[in-house]
Structures are given as C-alpha cells and as structure tokens.
Amino acid sequence: MSKINCNNCNLVFSSELEYYAHHITAHKCISTSIKKILILGGGFGGITTLQNIEKKFANDPVEITIISNDNFFLFTPMLPQVVSGLIHASNISTPIRYFCKKAKFLQANVESIDLDQQLVTIQRSFDNKLHTLEYDYLVLSLGGKSNYFKNENLKKHSFSMKSIEDAIAVKNHIILMLEHAAQTGNYELQKNLLTFVVVGGGFAGVETISEINHFVRQSISKFYKSINPKNVNVILISSKDRILPEINEELANTALRFLEKEGITVLKNSRATDAGEEFVLLNNGEKISCATLIWTGGITMKKVISELKCEHGDNGRVKVDETLKIKNRDNVFALGDCAWIPDISTNSIYPSTAQHAIREGKIIAENLKISFDSKNQLKKFSFNSMGIMAIIGNRMGIATISGHDISGIMAWSIWRFYYLSKIPTFGKKIKVFVDWSIDFLLPRDVTLIGTIKKKEIHGIHITDKIPSIKEQLSMKF
Incomplete structure (x- = not known):
C-alpha cells in the first residue's frame, strides 16, 4: 500500500482516509465566521457574479468557489462564426482561472443539490469520484441542454x-x-x-x-x-x-x-x-x-435543476423572486438560463440572454453583500434591454437599439464593435480583431481536422473513500 506524506509536518499515513482526517484537524482552519459562497456554472451569469463578488468581498473573510464542467468561459454570441471558420475557437474561450483572483475553481460535473442540508455533490471527470461541498450561499447559473x-x-x-x-x-x-x-x-x-x-x-x-x-x-x-x-x-x-x-x-x-x-x-x-x-x-x-x-x-433544463426541490417555471427553470432568490430560500440565488425571472412591469418573464445574465449577476453580487452586512432590504432586479441585434450575412446585420430599427452594414458594424468590447481579455479582443481583418484579405480555411485521440483515465482506482467535510468534522480522533 502506498504511503502518503503530509507536506506540512512530514508525518506519514498509510491511507488517504487517515491523511484527510489528520489534515482537517491539524491544518484546516474551520471557522464559522468564514462564509462559503458556491457558484455553479461558468457562463455569462456565473462569471459576472464571480467578478463582482470578488470586488465586493475583497477584504471580507469569505471562501468563494466556482464549479463548471468546462475549464473556460465561452463567448457564445460568436459561436456561429467558429462554424464558418471566421474565428478560431480558442479566441472566444477564456480560462475560468483567469477570473479567479480570490476564488477557487473546480472543473467537475454537478451531480446533485441538497437545499435542505446546504450541500452540493460534484463528480470529477477523470476518476468519477464524488465529492460533497458545503455552502452558506449558493448561486445557480447552470446552462440548459438542447x-x-x-x-x-x-x-x-x-x-x-x-x-x-x-x-x-x-x-x-x-x-x-x-x-x-x-x-x-x-x-x-x-x-x-x-x-x-x-x-x-x-x-x-x-x-x-x-x-x-x-x-x-x-x-x-x-x-x-x-x-x-x-x-x-x-x-x-x-x-x-x-x-x-x-x-x-x-x-x-x-x-x-x-x-x-x-x-x-x-x-x-x-x-x-x-x-x-x-x-x-x-x-x-x-x-x-x-x-x-x-x-x-x-x-430545457438538466435534471439537477429540473428536479430541484423548489418551484419551477417553463422547461424546468427554477422560479425566483424580484431579488433573484429562490422562493423560501434566503441563501440561494439563480440567474441566466436556469432561472424563471418575473418582469413585473410587463407581467411576463425576462428572456435568457447574455445581456440579461450580466445584469442579473451584478444584482446577485450586490444582494450577497447586503446579506453579509445584515441589511434586510435586497435590491430588486429590473432591466430594460438596450437593444437586440444579429448578423445575418456577409456585412449585413439587423438591430433594434433604443426603439430604432437599423439594418445593413451599419447594424453589422455595431454588432462587431459591441461584442468585441465585451470579450473578457485584451489579448482575446486582439485575436478576434485579427481574425476579422484577415477575412477581408483571404478566403476561409477549409482544413479538415481529423479524429483527435483522447486518453481516458477512468481506470484510476482509489481504495479508500475520502469523507466529505461534514463527515470529517463529525469524526472523533
């Protein structure tokens, strides 16, 4: 049996169970004053929430964790341009770790959410190991499926x-x-x-x-x-x-x-x-x-959302109130594709668009800060879309901005300028701009990328079951 060394005190343990039990009691600082914020999803809503939380809680004792099945944020408005070879795929993909100034990132699949026990179970992809995470505040920003x-x-x-x-x-x-x-x-x-x-x-x-x-x-x-x-x-x-x-x-x-x-x-x-x-x-x-x-x-929603023990709207989305909290859950917020958000002014539901998700993320970060500061009055979400636009062909676009309809090359130019400004990093902005510039001079690439071999390592076997944090805290040593 392999031995495990503790890097902090040089003790040697015969199993991972013994090592984790030692680590949690001797080296892990468990403090009830440190609140845990868990964000599920790395799309527009999740990343915006993360960025604003890190700013607002820069000097607060909080533990921020973001979970996503992908290790990157995808700028989805430009996805069709990847299909046509106009933009390289990596140029609209930004590693989530880039946004983690204070937060911890875990690449894993969300298996289940227990709202009563305040636990989220995740599964690592490489060994299918299940881990349970505690939270004090939960933000749901999981995307849907076709x-x-x-x-x-x-x-x-x-x-x-x-x-x-x-x-x-x-x-x-x-x-x-x-x-x-x-x-x-x-x-x-x-x-x-x-x-x-x-x-x-x-x-x-x-x-x-x-x-x-x-x-x-x-x-x-x-x-x-x-x-x-x-x-x-x-x-x-x-x-x-x-x-x-x-x-x-x-x-x-x-x-x-x-x-x-x-x-x-x-x-x-x-x-x-x-x-x-x-x-x-x-x-x-x-x-x-x-x-x-x-x-x-x-x-439609994945089972982890559609089967959540709360009220649901169309296609399994979770119902939230005007503050973006799940009803009867003061510490759980939802936004983006998975949230059914009422628009009181129009007696309808807010659409699941990127620009709405960005504003929702900002409101959730503000309401989390208000909750931490023990203030009762949370901010209500209200947003009137500045406009909507699309590219419908070569140098042709359509747009409705502040009630004005625009079409043709002007709308096409506005689309490009607006979305280029919203790409997260300066380096990615430059790369997309270069892709667009090259398209004026050269035809699209028709290189066919063949099958890419992927080595699976699901066979890694760990004999000892690693206990969850709650299980570890309940152990007697």
Missing part, C-alpha cells in the same frame, strides 16, 4: 449549437461534405451532400444558417471547382409564421428578404418531426434529403 422534445431520432441525427465542441464538429462536418461532393458526379448524391438544414427560426438559427451559407458558397467558388453551385441547398426551418420572433415583424421581414436573396430557403410554419442519416421529415409530410441537420430549437 430540447429535442423527447424525439430520439432528431437528437441522434442532428448537430446542436451549444458548445465549442458543437461548433468545431459542425465545421468539420461541412468541410467533409464538401470533400465528398467534390468527388462525385452523381447529381442526386451531390445535392444530398450539399443540403444543409438548420431547425429554429430564432437568433441562433438565423445566425448559424447565414454563416454556413456564406462559408459553403465562398469555399466552393475558391477551392471546389468540380462542385456545381446550383446543387447547394441551404434551408432554415421555423415553427412560427415568421423568423426572429425576438424583434418586430418589419425588421424580421427585412432579414427574411435578405436571407432569401442570398439563396437561403426559409420554411415557415414547419416543424421537424423525424430524422435519419440522410433526411429530415416535416410535420406536413415533406421529406427533405440532407446529410446535414443542425438543431437550434430551444433548450
């Missing part, structure tokens, strides 16, 4: 657009379809390989389809001379009688006309009901032959 409405075929045969891995996978697949199409003279086969279908008429779907359309058509004109451009078929499926329900109808129609001018087919009042390797079936019975199906049809 909602396939319990249709396993759609889930199996489509790509999603939620993560950086999704974007890279879609890009590689598109290039692979171009390579295959370039090697066949069969009209029907080439048309099938070059049919790209995106489900979802919201911002994610529209931005994704426009980037794919530009990338495919430009790549064919530059590199794939054997492909007939007339065989390219780019289709957007919207379940509503319009696209972009987030904006007014007039501006949405402007976007629709532009997409159709660029060669994109928009199918309104249509839903995908089934799919296979080479087709997608619509609710009207139409069967579209395609080798590429991308799903952006909404999100």
